[in-house]
Every structure is written in C-alpha cells, then in structure tokens.
Amino acid sequence: MTASPHTVADVMTHTAVAVGGRASYKEIVELMNQWKVSALPVLAGEGRVIGVVSEADLLPKEEYRVDDGILRDRPIADTAKAGAVYAEDLMSSPAVTVHADATIAEAARIMARRHVKRLPVVDSLGLLEGVVSRGDLLKVFLRSDEDMASEIRSTVLPDLPAAARVDVAVEDGVVTLRGELRDRALLPLLARAIRAVEGVVDIRVDLRSPEVVAR
16 A cells, blocks of 8 residues: 655655745746746755745736836835846745645645745755645645555544444545444544545545344
8 A cells, every 4th residue: 555645745846946046037037947837945055945936026027017118106016026137136035935744734725825836845944855836735636546445444444433334435536435334423533534544535425324133
C-alpha cells in the first residue's frame, strides 16, 4: 500500500526557482516563462524568504501604460509597482509561507484565504526549502482506488466495534460503505475518519442494522 501523503513535505517541489531582491523585471518575466510558474520567492542573505513576486505584481506596468509615458490618477501602490524595475520593489511582502510539516488541508486553507496559487515552504528560520502549488496539493487525488481502500481497511475499520461487519469499495475516489452497523451514532465518526484519508472525493453509505434475534 502507498502511504497516504499528509503533509506539505510529501507533495512540494524541493527544487524551487527563486530570485534575489535586485533581479530585474525582465529577468523575472523570463524565469516565469522558462519554468512555467506564476510567482517566484524573493530571497535575501543565505536564502531567507523576504517576499514573493507574482504575475499580479508585474501586470501594473502594462495595465497602467499610457502613450505619453506619464501615469495619472492611479493608486500610489499601483503606480509604484508600475514604475518598479527590481524584485525588491515589485514583490509582495511579507511573504505568505508555509512549513513543510503543515498538513495539506492547512496549506489549502492558506491559499484560499490569501488568494495565492503558490506558497514558499520555509524552515523555522525562514529559509527556503521548496514551493508548494495548487497542483501539488491536488496530487493526493491521483492515488489509486485500491490504495485508498487498503488504507481505510487497515487504519479506520479496525476501530469499529467487533460486532460491526463493514467493508469498503472505492471507485473514482468515491468510498462506499457496505455491511452491517448496529450503532448508527458511529456513522459521523466513521465518515470523518474516512474523509481524513487523502484522495477521498466523497462517501456513500449502504449499511444496514443487523436484525436482533428474539430470545
């Protein structure tokens, strides 16, 4: 069985493309195009992440272009970025980062809340260890149905009462529970444990209560 990836370290890209604060606008654009990325960490010193420069940081130069080369009636921050030449002036700072031991769910929440597509992965000193993207987080859904079913059988089902007769089938990431379960109050807990298995798309329940034999 392939172990379920639970942390950013399991899916991140360890070799990250980054730039220094004095990287030029054109150099940044060329690197993004070459490596097919939408943002680059900006580093200082021995690799400390001080910011991130993204496509959104670069666009004001084109967005606020005028024929006579003069920028008029624009927000100060946007005007500054439109006239910026180096990464240290273009970047968004402080950088939104994540640690390698963060769960995949935590990284997904950070991306959603901060509206970013990529996160620099840093250590306790703020030094760059890698980058995790939305695409990296979605890798968990590439797990095979067999792997997920095997993990559920070995890590979730053994916690059910001995009288339970429950098995799982997984198809296209959708887990179906079949068999007998007397205590229906266990269903929410069972569903929560299964949803914690990486790659699960949904859960369907086809469980019946065993008939009580009259004495």
